[in-house]
Amino acid sequence: MRKPFVAGNWKMNMDSHTSVELVERIASGSVETAGHSVTVAVCPPFVYLQAVAQALSTSGIAVGAQDVYFELNGAFTGEISVSMLKDIGCLYCLCGHSERRHVIGETDELINKKVAAAITGGLLPILCVGELLEEREASQTNEVVTRQIKGGLTGLSAEKVQALTIAYEPVWAIGTGKTATADQAQEVHLFLREMLEKKFGNKLAKSLRILYGGSVKPDNITDLMTMPDIDGALIGGASLEPETFSKIVQFQK
Numbered sequence: 001m002r003k004p005f006v007a008g009n010w011k012m013n014m015d016s017h018t019s020v021e022l023v024e025r026i027a028s029g030s031v032e033t034a035g036h037s038v039t040v041a042v043c044p045p046f047v048y049l050q051a052v053a054q055a056l057s058t059s060g061i062a063v064g065a066q067d068v069y070f071e072l073n074g075a076f077t078g079e080i081s082v083s084m085l086k087d088i089g090c091l092y093c094l095c096g097h098s099e100r101r102h103v104i105g106e107t108d109e110l111i112n113k114k115v116a117a118a119i120t121g122g123l124l125p126i127l128c129v130g131e132l133l134e135e136r137e138a139s140q141t142n143e144v145v146t147r148q149i150k151g152g153l154t155g156l157s158a159e160k161v162q163a164l165t166i167a168y169e170p171v172w173a174i175g176t177g178k179t180a181t182a183d184q185a186q187e188v189h190l191f192l193r194e195m196l197e198k199k200f201g202n203k204l205a206k207s208l209r210i211l212y213g214g215s216v217k218p219d220n221i222t223d224l225m226t227m228p229d230i231d232g233a234l235i236g237g238a239s240l241e242p243e244t245f246s247k248i249v250q251f252q253k
């Protein structure tokens with residue numbers, strides 16, 4: 001019922017030449033799956049979005065931004081709006097990635113404005129949530145993701161939330177090579193789905209895709225994807241290697 005979704009977050013990597021080369025190789029390695037049995041998206045840095053979108057125009061692979069600003073236009077130096085992203089062919093945008101929360105200092109309140117603006121303007125947000133290592137060790141995982149989901153989705157109706165994808169990314173697993181086990185991830189995914197059910201009803205909770213992120217590689221994707229509430233993956237480091245990313249896209253459930 002929920003089509004698997006694999007998205008690559010390039011973070012602050014690549015250049016104008018290697019960006020296009022990377023997506024051309026990903027597209028040729030994922031021809032049979034991308035857009036058919038698996039939704040695939042790549043999220044390059046803002047400055048390479050347009051070239052990447054053009055290179056992928058007939059590939060079935062979608063393009064997403066790593067962030068977005070909530071205002072429509074005006075005096076917001078350095079920011080990029082929803083309509084600008086749509087204008088150059090973007091479909092998705094990450095909101096509240098852990099690096100934006102913990103390095104840049106984004107709050108749930110700001111992330112909520114971004115999610116709301118993205119949905120209203122016709123972009124599909126991927127809301128990232130996840131706990132720090134010390135929070136997991138203090139058994140606060142559920143409390144943290146509850147705060148992030150409630151904060152991130154404040155004021156949004158079930159109808160609007162249909163546009164959303166959630167990515168559960170335990171911060172201790174991002175870029176560290178330490179993946180959550182499939183059981184650990186499933187436990188949080190189920191908790192998130194039950195929370196969404198209470199807030200927005202059973203139909204919506206069943207239809208929303210919840211991705212796992214944190215050191216996903218070709219050798220752990222299949223295990224993760226066997227779990228009933230894991231609907232795909234958000235990939236950082238491994239999305240910069242075309243063969244590795246294509247192998248993840250072609251996991252077998």
Ligand code: PEP
Nearest residue numbers: 174175213214215236237
């Ligand atoms: C990420 O940046 O969202 C991520 C999951 O990174 P990595 O796959 O490198 O852990």
